[in-house]
Amino acid sequence: MKAFVFLNGRYLWKDHPKIEKNALIIAVDGGANYLFRLGIVPDIFVGDGDSVQKEVLDGLSKKGVSIFLYPEDKDEIDAELAIKKALEFGANEIIIHGWRGERLDMMLALISIMSKQNNVKIIAKDHELEMGVVCDELVLESKAGEKWSILPVCGNAKCVTLSGFKYEINCVDMPCEKPFGISNIAKKNRVKISVKEGKVVYFRWIIEPS
Template sequence: MICIFANGLYEGELDFSCCEKIVAVDGGANFLRLRKIIPDFFIGDADSVENETMDWLRKNNVEMKLYPSEKDEIDLELALEFFKDEEKIVFGWQGERLDMILALFYLLKRFKNTVLESENLTVGYVEGRMILRARVGEKWSILPLGGDATGVTLKGFKYTLKDAKMPILKPYGVSNVAISNEVEIEVREGGVIYFRWKKEPS
């Protein structure tokens, strides 16, 4: 599993046990330095990286792929593309830039083997059929992404669906509840984004 550390907010404890390779994306390297976690790889334009962090990366011989600040891609997109064929978890993806978060949600549609992870929330994208871990009582939201989703089936939830249509202009999939330790999401056409609240949101 590729664990990608972005330049966003980090709160609480994160589980790094699944990380086979650690990738710092731009200012995410600052977080890793403070935690004394040496990444295997650095990707970005370094505009959010402290000088002390850049020195630390070089001192530890971290492989770097540097880009110009003026480009058509966000730094995180470059990292997702570089590891496009591998399973990925992104930490530190939340922050004040709602535009960046929306862009990242769209990127999930392109990089389907990616999930966004924080202490409270897991976000992922489903086309086809997927069985996911859950805990009874957790709040989930399932919403179409990029267009209408059809042939949607939801199992293991309080509010189930069978071969239903989820119009993008009527987001009725907000605030479902898991009633099983496994849930199933299936989409025949289009795709949905899911939000798994591991802790009850305020």
């Protein structure tokens, strides 16, 4: 089962989510405001309630949405709680929306949280950028000419292989202090990223960044 998680980040008018039938929809705090504007009722609400509008939360309660409210003083960020809840409900793939914004610290924390999950595919995306963590091997959709960056995360990555790119490598170590994977170019409609030890995070620029 896929889970679609909507965080309290930046949403543009182009960010109309394509939610598959029978997927689990999770609104995370202020992400519920965005879904409300689109007329989408989530299955679950998760958060500490500091950014969701009161009328939206009241409306979700009246519609029978499962609401999980947490105290503001906690060790986990709301995104981590949402991912845990998605896994509890049986998700084996998680798509995160609304993950970008002014809080660079929150985005770095999200990457760390995503890197903890080895048995589930987690992708953060919007209309211009997709991000994910690779801990073994992934074959990913792409378009020729797209800009990609691949970086080690949570430590050095060993024996990294990149296929389908302009700059391909075969079992090369990626140390954290040498980020040579910036600004690669996809050459095919599918690319492959693999790592034997450690993890890497990829950034797929669907729209060329300025």
